[in-house]
Amino acid sequence: MAVAPGVGKSHLAIALGREGIRQGYSVLFSTAQAVMASLVKAHAEGHLDDRLAFYAKPKLLVVDELGYLPFERHAAHLFFQLVSRRYERGSILITSNRSVAEWGEVFGDAVVATAILDRLLHHSHVLTIPGESYRLREKRRAGVLNTSTKPPAQATA
Secondary structure: OEOOOOOOHHHHHHHHHHHHHHOOOOEEEEEHHHHHHHHHHHHHOOOHHHHHHHHHOOOEEEEEEEOOOOOOHHHHHHHHHHHHHHOOOOEEEEEEOEOHHHHHHHHOOHHHHHHHHHHHHHOOOOOEEEOOOHHHHHHHHOOOOOOOOOOOOEEEO
């Protein structure tokens, strides 16, 4: 199931991260692609443990846009290591335009996706944000887009 972009997932994640900082917690915000690229590079250079420690340190890790681009199998295994490192030690907020049922496709491996989800969903709250893109809605109101063209109806954050 494809889900709508532009419904406020990243905006909400940023707001929650800012509130965490305001409350005195350490917070790190990054896109999923940047996290994965960083882990892959660190692994290739022999510094994976240091990079995992970096991502494990903040009280809240916000990973934005998981699922916009699929991960290579190796990168999925590195993400599993990150989730395992943080499991029951620090919070992870993930935004995604893909339902958890589609994460096997995102990670290229249903077993790894299941292992990641097992840890993420154990102590989690899943929010689903229904609606259409705020950006497209504004264009539709301005008459730039045809009102009969509707994007997918919901998104998962």
